[in-house]
Amino acid sequence: MKLYNTLNRQKECFQPITEGKVGIYVCGITAYDNCHIGHARSALVFDMVTRYLRWCGFEVRFVKNFTDVDDKIINKANREGTTIFAISQRYIAEHNHDMNSLGVLPPNETPLATEHIDGMIALIESLIAKGIAYAVDGDVYFSVEKFPGYGKLSGRNPEELLAGARVEVGEKKHNPLDFALWKASKENEPWWESPWGRGRPGWHIECSAMGKCLLGECFDIHGGGADLIFPHHENEIAQSEAAYGKMPARYWMHNGFVKISGEKMSKSLDNFITIKDLLKVYHPDVLRFFMLQFHYRSPIDFSLEALAEARSALNRCYRLLEAIDSFLVGRTSLATDTPPLQNEELRSVVASFPEKFREAMDDDFNSAKAFGVIFDFVRLVNSAIANKNFGKSTDAAAILSAARKNLTSVGEALGLFTYSPAEYFQEDTAREIAKLGVSQEEIGHLVNQRQKAREEKNWARADEIRETLAGMKIQIKDTARGTAWFVE
């Protein structure tokens, strides 16, 4: 398995520290507002990473933190006249609700920064003892010039950074590049007792402390959004490596951004769409499919049109599952027999499908390439079902149930196809109908009328109703077992 390591800017063979086990730390959210689909991408990407690693047989320990003390939380708490804990707990609950809706598996550990203050203080003390950090008036700063490797993750060098650095009035730092490990608390700010007086931790120190506490001084994978490369992860490396003498993680993975109209989606640009709003109009699998159809490091340009296309593609997969299920109804007994191999080639394609999927995913979690494999497979199985002779062959049911099993297995690695086709289409239809502003009853009535006209062989009337429905974006599907309908 190869994965791209931001640290060395190249794909590297993945070699876990302990055979068969993987420790992953991903930077989670600062809990002060609802999550937007940029957060969703990061969550879905690393959910795919952990799911895929588990699918491959690794025992994964996945840690994702919450930043629950920070300027933005403090500001919001002061504005609302409440505590930072009330704010962070509220948005952690919202976050968890969103993640659950998206089908993101809960991490093994979800540490809060405020639960690890002692660890942070100990870490800061050891940095001071080593002469790498210094205290000034209750603040503590990390001295960048004392750490020779500074800039290795983001590819910057301290001189260049210094040239462009802003020096603010009243700075207590010795060097403009130095960053805060601990901040003396001001009025109306939460505080913890420390050797430097009452204060609160800087942003970067929390991940160094929590990563070390839950995964050890060096773990396998550290992940986050590409915007965290600098300064957050750069500073985290500086702190941890200076304190423990080793890189905190071997592989650094960063997901690309979600853009909207060509610009990065972010709080500051105020151009974000929340997960909650999006899930009102599209099924969570559609959002997941949309995100995973791109390689995780590429930027994505988000639009509702693009999401609609993702829905069309995903529907194709669920339709196949539906078709298999309907083929298999009443025929499963055949699967237990040992029938003659009438479809040897198809059987071998079905059997080798997971391996092809694995090949694509092993190349730096290339889910985009994996979808190519999936759709080739979908077409092949569909063509078998479409073939009348295939239905007569004694091994058809066995092959199709194997195909179904393999497709959902691969889906498990991506977090897709976890619903039954009936559930999926029901939820999809409910959303589409709501968008169209028509009721199920209205459609059902028209479908019944057409059904009557068809029974009377009044084709003109039947076609007229079908056209009316088509005008409403409702497609009719006549099958042996009656008429179904769905939204285009």
Place this chain on the structure above:
RNA sequence: GGCGGCAUAGCCAAGUGGUAAGGCAGCGGUCUGCAAAACCGUUAUUCACCGGUCCGAAUCCGGUUGCCGCCUCCA
């Protein structure tokens, strides 16, 4: 200004040396009372542009243009 990334069909997108996956949309056909779904066929002699290396490049090197991100909180 510094650092990094990207540029592939109508749209989206994979592809890091061996002759262009896949999805969406479109067109023709099969199936169907008609449709839909599904299937078959079709849609880039070509990968922003200009040079170079090589038997061979979308893929490597140099240059040009355009877009984006980071350098300040940000997934």
